[in-house]
Amino acid sequence: MEILPQSAFALLRKQLSQWYRCARRPLPWRLVPGVYATVVSEIMAQQTRIATMLPYYENWMRRFPDFEALAAADEAEVLRHWEGLGYYSRARNLHRLSKAYVALAEKPRTSQEWESLPGIGPYTAAAIASIAFGHPSAVVDGNVVRVLARLMGEEREFASNGEAVKFFRPPADELLDRENPGAHNQAMMELGALLCLPKKPRCAECPVAAFCKSAGKPEAEALPRIVRRVVEKMEVNRVLHLENGAILLHRIAADAKRLAGQYELPEPKLLGLQPREKPLAVRTRSITHHRIVERIYRHDGPFPVKWTKQPGLALVPLEKLESLTLSGPHRRWLGEILGRTRQN
DNA sequence: AAATCGGGGCG
DNA sequence: CGCCCAGATTT
Missing domain, CATH: 1.10.340.30 (Hypothetical protein; domain 2)
Structure with a gap:
């Protein structure tokens, strides 16, 4: 050589x-x-x-x-x-x-x-x-x-x-x-x-x-x-639900391939919801060859199906958020969105 | 050898 | 939106 x-x-x-x-x-x-x-x-x-x-x-x-x-x-x-x-x-x-x-x-x-x-x-x-x-x-x-x-x-x-x-x-x-x-x-x-x-x-x-x-x-x-891989685009909807100082989160299964055990905002389908017209916030992130656009919708209730039956869903008091591992940029998102929501 | 991990910042 | 970053592991 x-x-x-x-x-x-x-x-x-x-x-x-x-x-x-x-x-x-x-x-x-x-x-x-x-x-x-x-x-x-x-x-x-x-x-x-x-x-x-x-x-x-x-x-x-x-x-x-x-x-x-x-x-x-x-x-x-x-x-x-x-x-x-x-x-x-x-x-x-x-x-x-x-x-x-x-x-x-x-x-x-x-x-x-x-x-x-x-x-x-x-x-x-x-x-x-x-x-x-x-x-x-x-x-x-x-x-x-x-x-x-x-x-x-x-x-x-x-x-x-x-x-x-x-x-x-x-x-x-x-x-x-x-x-x-x-x-x-x-x-x-x-x-x-x-x-x-x-x-x-x-x-x-x-x-x-x-x-x-x-x-x-x-x-x-x-x-x-x-030669680079082509970037795949994906879109995900998420629901922000606040209730008595707690936030509704989805815990990803412990044996999942990705983000095992981490918390994220639930997707509407878990709650029997359809995404509505205007998202509260839109965030973009990327990982390897994926580019993901996530639209976050606020939902104050009620829910069409009883979400407590769904595995992994839980109302988490905001003060307990500190000790949990949130998926990807969720902590930053919540800071931005909750901070803004509080002012409104 | 190819796909996957699902993060981010820069031009 | 394309590119690529002090890569490793699984399929």
Whole structure:
């Protein structure tokens, strides 16, 4: 896998590491590093922008400062701290991981050892082993795929993100700075996050532009070429019903595939209602390849069918909302809608 | 190999 | 509305 002439590798690594030392963001897991901080930050960052997960990270570390604290916590409280971040299996797996970790006499160190723990795949295992233990395992995430595709001028079309990750693993391994793998891996990702942007890359500021086949060219923006899934649109109606300082909520079944055990505003069909003309509020959210428009209708009663017969429906006093895990952005919605309703 | 997870922010 | 983010797991 010929990326560059051998003589160029050492200089590229040096340019990259010098840039990284100055340009790296002062992220909390860099300021207060450690094995636990690395694990939590890497799992929270999966498929999630750093800016999005940052407040969750701070809150999480206050409540669960180490593996022991997390292992001792209830799953309900763990999920409550993940509420709104999405991909909730990450939180369950991190909880399981902590319980397994504290029970281990020999703690995992290598990438291979970490990958046997729940929620740890190839990327996260390599990240933990390199950053927290200095082991020479190269990471390949979305940033690294983009940086390498442009560096190498790789124009082939990949059928999926996974295929691209597989393709760029050998060159990532070859390029890895084995003397300083943690900083090198983070530098590659930081380059993708700060300069080698998906659109309008800032090649003029790039420390490795001299080695890059796409630097300064308009073609850079088109790399990597990955076939993306079509976005599916969905529409959902929901009912807001308030009664004596309580709100009607639907608890999603514990064995449901998605959002198990979480609370949401009930859909009209659960209550035998038809959505009326004018929604109280309209909210849009998205997850992976879904884009969901949700219309929230106010209903003061009465109900055509006795809803108390429906499983999972319950009137929850507003002051008890704090301890429940609400689905996705529901807590934010309720804050907005109830705040407005109160004024009316 | 492909689908799923039903989150969010940006241009 | 399209794109993509420090991906992993299930099918």
